[in-house]
Amino acid sequence: MTATTHAGVTHPGLGLFVRKLERLGPLADEDRRALEALPLRVRRVDADRDLVREGDRPSHCLLLLDGFACRYKTLEDGRRQIVSFHIAGDIMDLSGLLLGRMDHGIAALTPVEVAPVPSATVLDWVERHPGLNRLLWRDALIDASIFREWVLNVGRRSARERVAHVVCELVARSLSAGLVPDYRCELPVTRADLADATGLTVVHANRVVQEMQAEGLIEVRGRTLAVVDWRGLTRAAGFDPAYLHPFAAAA
Amino acid sequence: MTATTHAGVTHPGLGLFVRKLERLGPLADEDRRALEALPLRVRRVDADRDLVREGDRPSHCLLLLDGFACRYKTLEDGRRQIVSFHIAGDIMDLSGLLLGRMDHGIAALTPVEVAPVPSATVLDWVERHPGLNRLLWRDALIDASIFREWVLNVGRRSARERVAHVVCELVARSLSAGLVPDYRCELPVTRADLADATGLTVVHANRVVQEMQAEGLIEVRGRTLAVVDWRGLTRAAGFDPAYLHPFAAAA
DNA sequence: CGGAATGTTGACCACTGTCAAGAGCGGTGG
């Protein structure tokens, strides 16, 4: 099974999205109702499949209801770079919608549930709901801030710092979204994902992971990574969550 | 002289900004008037000075009227990464405005002229001018697209490709903004800037520049770089302007 | 004219990539 569609009434993922926006500023009742009125058509997709392909001209954007996804870009010869991770509650391709053409692909890292949000709905949010417009602006600008941090990460940090930083970000975001109970959570990233996110090779990404495991910072569990020593990890990464903006809790 | 302020009526830089937005979609007369009504207070700043500092809580955002600027981030120990370049006609820190806190700095690469746009004005554009809102959304999303390309650039391209790519982008953007007559234009980037934009050291960035000059792709002229062989340069970079979105002319 | 910042070059080094082989794991079918 690659993708099933079934009519849904409401989905906890929608609540995550609403709460995410609420963390960015006050949400009027009327605006909340507009969001909750969204008719959810849930699509399930297996891990490692594309949700959207580079070059697509999407007619809707995707709300990630459950699971993990990433955006990536590739070069002619196959070199691949993950440019961001996404967790439940994220909307993922406003850009494709307003710019017409996807300049990157989106792939599922785990089995995911996504809901397509029609173009018209997004435009309605942005043009007829100033409150939502404002919150979506903030969301998009935070997205951009994260990209900037990634440019820094990949451009100026060592392999070790990069890996640690990517892990820290994912944990901090999951935590602030309320998706996990504490820092000792599991992350569904393979070595290959880690390599593509950090601009390293799989082999070297793995060396770093082994080393950090030996030091007791993280623990490898199959396709999964768990944080063991959060403080140590943030120190190894030079992680400062300020770039995530919504007063990201961390310590 | 570090920064002078003088009341201006109108400035060609404002026209560049308006034309930039027009390239992103139709601009209603009323919206154009709203833009042109902007009371310009021009501020001149020398090369290599900060326009905005990381951590600032800006009360206005900056319209770059003339010259070149960049946004950058730094690590504790001083490692520095340029995350984008800006040319006349760009607005540069919507993010600081809507998010409250600058997660990056902005510096002048050449002597520049900037105009502070008050927070209230930007909010007016975004909340009371749906047409402008739409165009500014596109502009912000293109910004984000460029960041993604930079993550790819720094993460997966070789030193040579990176340098070439950064140069190609700057030329393509200058050209599409009508700032330069053709591809054989001058770019005001020092080796240090190039290094910080590509995640290389000054020494290695310089090696690459020398090599590309020897091959007749570019020409070094003091603090300045000029493109000699555009096609060759785009080939060396693997440059595809699709990520710049507004049907960026190139060939 | 002089001093400082920037650019240039060379020698050497190391972080990360490449290649390759083997181990572990999970899924599938007999």
Next chain:
DNA sequence: CCACCGCTCTTGACAGTGGTCAACATTCCG
């Protein structure tokens, strides 16, 4: 339930791109 197959992960040996250090040449300005 077991055997097999394919993927991902691991590890080691070796290579190379790009970093470091250091000296010297320029250019830019005051």
